[in-house]
Every structure is written in structure tokens, then in C-alpha cells.
Amino acid sequence: MQIFGILFNISQPSFEAGYPKRVFYDARDIPNLPCARCGKKMLPKLEAENFLSKIRPSLRRCLKKLQSLKDIKEYQLLEELAEKYPRENIDQILSHQSSFASKPINKQIPEFIINRIKAVTFNASAVVRKLQKYRKYMSETNLELLDIMEIYAKKYPNLTLLEIITHPEVYGYHKRMVKMEKDTLEVKSQRVFKRMERIAEKMGKGKNEELKVLNLETLRVIQNRTNYDDTDECLENLYEDFISKINNRKDADKFKKLVKELPFAKTNPHRIIVKAAENHSPFGIIYHFFDRTNTFEHIKPKSQKGVNLQHNGIYMCADCNTKRGTTPYKKLFLKSADFGTFVQKQASMIMRYIMRGKLIRYDFYPQEVKKTLYEESGHIFKLDIKKYLKSQIEKSQAEIQKRKESCKKADEELRQIKKELTNLIQRQNALNSNQAKNNQKLIYEENKLNNYRQSLHEEENYG
Ligand SMILES: [Zn+2]
Incomplete structure (x- = not known):
């Protein structure tokens, strides 16, 4: 599961005939792709990353919250960095890899200090406000958790999430x-x-x-x-x-x-809050709010040598991805009839995006993933890709026809040029041979002239 990687800034996609205007290179960024396991609409990966990059305040603001760090010997360096990059958070600063000092910054500042800085978010009230936008992607548990955090944010308006959850x-x-x-x-x-x-x-x-x-x-x-x-x-x-x-x-x-x-426990807000507090990680809570983020799900698990490549993946929300663990696909398909329906629904949407030219570099994905699913399900699940193949065949045929026609046109033009060229070469040859004759005649006449002049000269001198 890889959700939180490099941070990008993208604006909200604008739609056109039901499809976003932009093209995608990663199926995790397709808006509202249904999860292959629960069928619910997923939050695009970039949107989650974009949110997460924005809830970390600049290092300068973090230091104000971390007065206790003043006693450590690296504090001066932190202050210098905060002054040099006044708007950037610690992640952004670390990514510069220090053209600023001789050693990379993360080698100069102990990891536990960096982690403490990373744990600082904006005030809970600001974070909770920003999270409201994502309610439609939240499970019941998360909605409940958000409501609880909202109450705390009102009660402790100046505290960060971490300060709240670790409050006795x-x-x-x-x-x-x-x-x-x-x-x-x-x-x-x-x-x-x-x-x-x-x-x-x-x-x-x-x-x-x-x-x-x-x-x-x-x-x-x-x-x-x-x-x-x-x-x-x-x-x-x-x-x-x-x-x-x-x-x-x-x-x-x-x-x-x-x-x-035997009973078993379910995720609930209390467990999430306690765990995040004990790990000193407010992101334990924030990641939870994003548990419907679109993630790459290894059909053949990594632990069983499943590769990290397109053909070994479908897409699941972060929550389902975690819950699947390494459960074999055969079991998933047998256990719930919905699973097959949702996998098909998702693949169909991906295929529509490819056909529309909205998802690039996925042309062979449907065939390949069909094969992986068939094998990993113990030969019980067959993805239906007929419509896609037919459309791709039509598209290929049209493309071939187009190419053939332009070849024919080029052939015709070439033939024409060849003809003109032959004519020109003939004319060139004729002119060349004329020229040679002229030159010969010229030399002959010049010799004759010299000869006459010589004779005349002799006549006049000795006559
Ligand atoms: Zn799901």
C-alpha cells in the first residue's frame, strides 16, 4: 500500500461529458473509481497527498510550538533553516538535501527530533475544518471520529491534534x-x-x-x-x-x-484515538480519515513474491487493502458474490477511461489483469473484457486504415517526384553533353585563333 509519497499540487479536476478534462497516468488518480472490495467511491491518491502536504505547518511555526527543543544543541541550525525557508515545512526542507550545510540536514538532526517536528499539525480546529470536505469519502466510524474531534476542537481551540489526544x-x-x-x-x-x-x-x-x-x-x-x-x-x-x-x-x-x-473487535474511534496517542502520532488519526483513498492492491501478495507491476494490481480503498491482508483471491471470490461484481465494475470504468484516451499507458492492462485474476482466483473468476477488446480492435483497424491511406498518398507523391526527377536527369544529361561539345568547339576555335595570330606576327616581322 503506497498512498503518501511525493507531494503534488493539482487543482480539482474539471469535468467534460462525464470525464475529467485532464488525462491520467495512474489509475489511483481517477476520481470516484469504485473500490474492488467494498464498491464505494474512492478518493484519488493525489488529492489525499495534497491534503496531507497542507496540514503540516512551516518549520517556523512548528518551532514556536516546540519551545522545549530550545535546549538541544541543534536548535540553532533549526532556527537558521526556519529563517532560510520561512514558508516550508520540515518535509520540504529535508527534500532540499542541504545545499546549505556540508552534511544532509537529516544526518545533522537526530531522528527523534525530526519526528517530533513532523508530529506538529495545525490547530485541531483548522484540521477538522479542512477535513469536512472529505466527509463523502468517510466510513461510519470515521464520521463518528470526526464528530468527536470536532467537539474537542471546539473545547481546545488552540491545541494541535497531538496535544488533544495526549491530553490526560x-x-x-x-x-x-x-x-x-x-x-x-x-x-x-x-x-x-x-x-x-x-x-x-x-x-x-x-x-x-x-x-x-x-x-x-x-x-x-x-x-x-x-x-x-x-x-x-x-x-x-x-x-x-x-x-x-x-x-x-x-x-x-x-x-x-x-x-x-467467537466474537471479534471492530475498529472504533476510541481504539484509533488511543493508538494514535500512544504512538505520539496525530497522523495515525489523519490517515484514518483517508481510509477510502485509492491504493494499489497486489493481487498476488508481495509476501508471496507478487510483483509491484500494473498487471498484478487492482485498486482498493486503503481500508479494504489493509483488511484483505494476504487472504487468497479464491477465498474472497467464494466468500462474497459482490467481490466479482465490484472488480468487474472497477475494471469496466478503467477500460472506459482507456478507450476515451483518458488513461495513458494502460492499453494492455485489461488483458493482463484478467489473466492474473484468473490464475489467483484458482480459475474461477473471468473478467469480461469483450467490449473493450472489440472497441480496441475497431480503433486499431481505423488507425491501420488511416495509416494505409496516408501510405498510399505518400506513394503517389513519391511516384510523381520520381517521374519529375527522371525528366530532370534527362535534361541534365542533355545539357551536359551539349556543354561538352561547346567546350571542345571553344578550345578548337581558340587554338585556331592563336595559330592565325602567330602566323600574322611572323608575316609582319620577317615579311
Ligand atoms: Zn473498499
């Missing part, structure tokens, strides 16, 4: 809420664990002890892992060994069913 009152409250949720999950899990233990009792005392250890591990997963596509699978894997040792078939089946009854 705020952090304490959300920490308690997370604790309560974890307690609820524990109560729910314990009910299932008890029924599991009843089955294990029949297998002897040792088995029950083994199960208790296993359940403790499971509880930790349940309390800390939010809903991924493979959460159920993850829990099944935990018990796989144990189940294989249950001799009674009926009991084994009963046990398997119980595993499916």
Missing part, C-alpha cells in the same frame, strides 16, 4: 472506553470458552489445561485484532491442531462451530 482527560476517557470494550469481548469469549472446555473435559485433564492456554492466546487476538478478512481463519488456525486431536467426530464438529461463535 481525553486520553484517559478513550482508554477507559477501549478497556470496557475489551472487557465485553472477554465476557462474550468466556461463554464460548466454557462450552469448549466441556468438550475438552471428556478428553482428560491434560487436554483441558492445553485448551486453557490456547484460549488465553485466543482472547488476546480477539481483544487486539480488528476485523480483517481472515479474522475467522486466523481463529480457526489457532484451534486447528487441537481439533485434529478430538477423536469423537461429533465433538470435533461441535468444537468447530464454537470457534465460529
Whole structure:
């Protein structure tokens, strides 16, 4: 997943017959492309990056917020940099790679200081105001989170996001809420664990002890892992060994069913706030607001040697991309009929963009991605690209026809020129031969003249 790379400045795309006026070189920038997993419209990658580049204040403003840094020995250098680049934030300044000092700036200033500077955002009220524009791209959880942040921004108008989430009152409250949720999950899990233990009792005392250890591990997963596509699978894997040792078939089946009854945690604003506060990273929250940003999703996961190339990718919102993890595509297709529909919907939109000449350098993407999807889905998913191929064939044929005609025209012109050239060469030859004759005659006459003059001269002198 790569969302936050180099920062660009682009203006909002203006539309023309349903398509933006500009052309795209990356499918992640197509406005409102539907996510391949949840089908929701995604926020173009550049727009997210553009937002993120704007919420980091200049180094000069950061230093005002970080008075405690005054005691470090690198402070003077920071001040000099802030003076030299008064409008730039630390990222922009670091990107200059210091023509200013002999050593790159990031080598001269300790990383933890740079991270502290990077964690400074504008005041929460300004950030929250800017975020309102992206509401249509936010999940229920994020809308709830934004509402909570809005309340805090009103309560603490001069604080940054980081100052708010690490405020003892705020952090304490959300920490308690997370604790309560974890307690609820524990109560729910314990009910299932008890029924599991009843089955294990029949297998002897040792088995029950083994199960208790296993359940403790499971509880930790349940309390800390939010809903991924493979959460159920993850829990099944935990018990796989144990189940294989249950001799009674009926009991084994009963046990398997119980595993499916285990609860699991969902992402919620409290978890997001606590985690961001503990990591001292306000961006932990901000990135969350952008969880519907268009990201490249490796069909064959990177961890299984899936390459970082166009043909191995479809596009998912950041949230779905994270949740997919490395779940095999075969499972995704089998688990939800919608998945195939959304993948097709997205590919169709991409194909329309290519056909319109709005997406460049993707001409072979539909065929290639079809092949990858077919292979990775265990030969169950076939992307429909007929319409695209037909249109591309028509376009190619028209192009060939156009080229043929212009070849024919050029041929005709060449023939004409050749004819004219032949005529000219003939005329040139005739003139050449005439010229030669003239020259010969000229020399002959000149000799004759000299001869006569010589004779006359002799006549006059000796006559
Ligand atoms: Zn999605």
C-alpha cells in the first residue's frame, strides 16, 4: 500500500461529458473509481497527498510550538533553516538535501527530533475544518471520529491534534472506553470458552489445561485484532491442531462451530484515538480519515513474491487493502458474490477511461489483469473484457486504415517526384553533353585563333 509519497499540487479536476478534462497516468488518480472490495467511491491518491502536504505547518511555526527543543544543541541550525525557508515545512526542507550545510540536514538532526517536528499539525480546529470536505469519502466510524474531534476542537481551540489526544482527560476517557470494550469481548469469549472446555473435559485433564492456554492466546487476538478478512481463519488456525486431536467426530464438529461463535473487535474511534496517542502520532488519526483513498492492491501478495507491476494490481480503498491482508483471491471470490461484481465494475470504468484516451499507458492492462485474476482466483473468476477488446480492435483497424491511406498518398507523391526527377536527369544529361561539345568547339576555335595570330606576327616581322 503506497498512498503518501511525493507531494503534488493539482487543482480539482474539471469535468467534460462525464470525464475529467485532464488525462491520467495512474489509475489511483481517477476520481470516484469504485473500490474492488467494498464498491464505494474512492478518493484519488493525489488529492489525499495534497491534503496531507497542507496540514503540516512551516518549520517556523512548528518551532514556536516546540519551545522545549530550545535546549538541544541543534536548535540553532533549526532556527537558521526556519529563517532560510520561512514558508516550508520540515518535509520540504529535508527534500532540499542541504545545499546549505556540508552534511544532509537529516544526518545533522537526530531522528527523534525530526519526528517530533513532523508530529506538529495545525490547530485541531483548522484540521477538522479542512477535513469536512472529505466527509463523502468517510466510513461510519470515521464520521463518528470526526464528530468527536470536532467537539474537542471546539473545547481546545488552540491545541494541535497531538496535544488533544495526549491530553490526560481525553486520553484517559478513550482508554477507559477501549478497556470496557475489551472487557465485553472477554465476557462474550468466556461463554464460548466454557462450552469448549466441556468438550475438552471428556478428553482428560491434560487436554483441558492445553485448551486453557490456547484460549488465553485466543482472547488476546480477539481483544487486539480488528476485523480483517481472515479474522475467522486466523481463529480457526489457532484451534486447528487441537481439533485434529478430538477423536469423537461429533465433538470435533461441535468444537468447530464454537470457534465460529467467537466474537471479534471492530475498529472504533476510541481504539484509533488511543493508538494514535500512544504512538505520539496525530497522523495515525489523519490517515484514518483517508481510509477510502485509492491504493494499489497486489493481487498476488508481495509476501508471496507478487510483483509491484500494473498487471498484478487492482485498486482498493486503503481500508479494504489493509483488511484483505494476504487472504487468497479464491477465498474472497467464494466468500462474497459482490467481490466479482465490484472488480468487474472497477475494471469496466478503467477500460472506459482507456478507450476515451483518458488513461495513458494502460492499453494492455485489461488483458493482463484478467489473466492474473484468473490464475489467483484458482480459475474461477473471468473478467469480461469483450467490449473493450472489440472497441480496441475497431480503433486499431481505423488507425491501420488511416495509416494505409496516408501510405498510399505518400506513394503517389513519391511516384510523381520520381517521374519529375527522371525528366530532370534527362535534361541534365542533355545539357551536359551539349556543354561538352561547346567546350571542345571553344578550345578548337581558340587554338585556331592563336595559330592565325602567330602566323600574322611572323608575316609582319620577317615579311
Ligand atoms: Zn473498499
